[in-house]
Amino acid sequence: MSDYLGYKDKVCVVTGAASGMGRALTEMLVDLGASVFAIDRVAAGVPGVTREIIADLGAKASIDAAFAELPERIDVFFGVAGVAGVHNSFLETMTVNYVSNKYVTDAYLVDRVAEGGSIAFVTSAGGLRWEFPDIRAELTPFTDPDADWDALVQRVADFDASYGGDLPGFRGYILSKRALNLLVAERVQTFAEKRVRINAILPAMTATGMIGDFAEQRGGMDNLKAGSTGPAGRLAEPADMARTLVFLGSDLAGFVSGSFFDVDFGMNALELAGIAPMRTKWTMHESLSAQPA
Ligand SMILES: NC(=O)c1ccc[n+]([C@@H]2O[C@H](COP(=O)([O-])OP(=O)(O)OC[C@H]3O[C@@H](n4cnc5c(N)ncnc54)[C@H](O)[C@@H]3O)[C@@H](O)[C@H]2O)c1
Structure with missing residues (x-):
């Protein structure tokens, strides 16, 4: 029997390994024989991982410390961790x-991911339409290869300040996911x-x-399900993403x-076909100017 996936003994790094998609992914990679380094801000406790690393991806020093614990050669990196932005500030969410994923990509992955690696x-369906020219123009200051951690954090703070300085985290959620999509394309x-x-x-x-x-943000679980189940007729499970x-x-x-894989059982396809309304085609500027944050 051939090993078409090829994970045996590969060094895999997963961020957000303690919960949800990252946890489901970590379990599968262990099962496939990979050597998994599991990063999260809390203990993941997934049996069989090579090493668990506690790190706060919201802090540069903590990311640097985590990478000091990782092998020099990484075969496969999965950046899964994130926050919903509902109980987080705009700056924290971004x-x-x-910012953490851009920093990791530019400062570490460029040198550390081995030839043939991945x-x-x-990101999120919330980051769709990042490629629309007017939307992309808002994102390029954040993907600038010359912007280091401090410069990027300053740009995020400046963006917030330009809209009054108190943007809620969920605005940062959309912006963060759009920017990460553009970063992937640009790199x-x-x-x-x-x-x-x-990818x-x-x-x-x-x-x-x-x-x-x-x-909570959508006014309860019933509302969320009504607006988010789509053609699948159900919410996705962590294993669907993993x-x-x-x-x-x-x-x-x-x-x-x-x-850019829409793992949505066709929801975006319906929007692209004009069958369902296109939800996220607005620029941040249009959206923030049209209604109070
Ligand atoms: N759940 C959804 O509906 C949905 C939809 C689209 C995209 N996403 C994205 O999927 C990814 C995975 O999230 P999930 O849905 O599995 O949620 P989750 O809350 O189950 O998992 C997120 C993980 O990230 C970790 N994390 C959060 N902040 C961290 C930090 N500062 N440092 C280190 N680790 C941190 C958490 O501890 C947690 O283990 C996120 O990037 C999220 O934005 C989720």
């Missing part, structure tokens, strides 16, 4: 969901030079640790880079 980020060439692939998945609403926050991530990091996806 920092954990985006990077996959979990394709950089990583291709080392035959490293970089993103855009999950639909998924029953994970953050579903309670999203339900399986797609396993594919993207595997040998099966060896010619897949710069892809």
